[in-house]
Amino acid sequence: MKNDVNLTVQALQRMPYYLQHLRKVDENGVQIISATAMANVLDLNEVLVRKDLSMICTSKGKPKSGFPVKELIDNIEDYLGYNNTMDAVLVGVGSLGKALLGNNEFSKFGLNIVAAFDIDEDIVGQVVCGKKVFPLEKLQNLCERMHIHIGILTVPAEFAQEAADRLVGSGVRAIWNFALIKLNAPDHVLVQNENLAASLAVLSQHLRNEMTEESKGVDLNEHTAL
Numbered sequence: 001m002k003n004d005v006n007l008t009v010q011a012l013q014r015m016p017y018y019l020q021h022l023r024k025v026d027e028n029g030v031q032i033i034s035a036t037a038m039a040n041v042l043d044l045n046e047v048l049v050r051k052d053l054s055m056i057c058t059s060k061g062k063p064k065s066g067f068p069v070k071e072l073i074d075n076i077e078d079y080l081g082y083n084n085t086m087d088a089v090l091v092g093v094g095s096l097g098k099a100l101l102g103n104n105e106f107s108k109f110g111l112n113i114v115a116a117f118d119i120d121e122d123i124v125g126q127v128v129c130g131k132k133v134f135p136l137e138k139l140q141n142l143c144e145r146m147h148i149h150i151g152i153l154t155v156p157a158e159f160a161q162e163a164a165d166r167l168v169g170s171g172v173r174a175i176w177n178f179a180l181i182k183l184n185a186p187d188h189v190l191v192q193n194e195n196l197a198a199s200l201a202v203l204s205q206h207l208r209n210e211m212t213e214e215s216k217g218v219d220l221n222e223h224t225a226l
Contacts, residue, residue: 007055007056007079011052011055015056015076015079016080016109017042018038018042018049018053019073021042022072022073022076023073025069026073030069031069031070032065032066032067032068033066033067034065034067035049035050035053035067037066038053053067053072056079057072057075058075080110082110085110085111085112086110086111086112086149086150087112087113087114087147087150088111088112088114088148088150088152088176089114089115089116089117089142089143089150089151089152089167089172090115090117090131090151090152091117091118091139091151091152091154091155091166091167092117092153092163093116093117093118093120093123093128093133093154094155094156096154097116097118097152097154098129100113100152100154100178101113101128101131102129111150113152114146115131115133115134115142116128116131116133116134117133117134117135117136117139118133118135118136119135119159136163136166139166139167140166140170143167143170143172144171147171148171148172149171149172149173149174150172150173150174150175150176151164151167151172151174151176152175152176152178153167153175153176153177153183154179156179157179157180157181160179160183161181161184164177164184164185164191168185168186168189172189173188173189173190174189174190174191175189175190175191176192176194177191177192177193177194178194180197
């Protein structure tokens, strides 16, 4: 892996998509892949893809052929840290929390949820998808003892800030936040928000616009027919 690579946030976010496609073509026996082929499949700009791959690949792409697939896979996995398992804890074992605990795909990306926490006495003590659910009071002890630096928040919004404060106080340096609230965190703690409501708003607005345009088209056709 190129040690001096400093990708933009946008390029970094494209890497998992590249990796997913590269793994697929590797399984099909493809050894060399071009930026053009990648761009066509992922519906991205060819020049952008070539620049991304050139920055991450340890060897130069071959003109008119492309980049070595296995080498690209290794380079991207190394850069993203997928080869170094990242232990994490999850706070909030509701419906979403249980779904994340049962997601076996995380291991492909180097994420290992070692334990879950909740305040509900009916859930505490249970084993959910192979993960023991502990009372929230034990969060700091476990995080410090196991050197946990990633926390996943799937609690209701009204409890999110308190849970985030507990994670920060336990030494967590990165929070994956699924709660529908903006968290306050120290500068050294990265908060990655997954705002489902915001995504739904985008989908809803798109659908409304599409249906409005279709309605206008129908009205225009009916008027023309008259």
